[in-house]
Amino acid sequence: MKYSVKKLTGYFLVVLVLIFTILGILGIWGIVDLNHVLWKLFLSLVAIFVASAVALFIFTVIIKEDEKP
Numbered sequence: 001m002k003y004s005v006k007k008l009t010g011y012f013l014v015v016l017v018l019i020f021t022i023l024g025i026l027g028i029w030g031i032v033d034l035n036h037v038l039w040k041l042f043l044s045l046v047a048i049f050v051a052s053a054v055a056l057f058i059f060t061v062i063i064k065e066d067e068k069p
Helices: 002-028 034-062
Strands: none
Touching: 002 034
16 A cells, blocks of 8 residues: 555656646746746645645654554
8 A cells, every 4th residue: 555655646746747847948948937837836746735734744743654573
């Protein structure tokens, strides 16, 4: 289960990077107005960071796997 969560999170982050890259390229070429997009992009990244910090806290503190030697 732990490996599948890491793999799913990795794919999700790769998709986010691709979306942000496409928006950046469209903004450079003048197709999309970046003034509003960059602000929303920044707020989205902050929300993702906070959510990942909470998920990390939950996985490391609350859901501990007891490793027996």
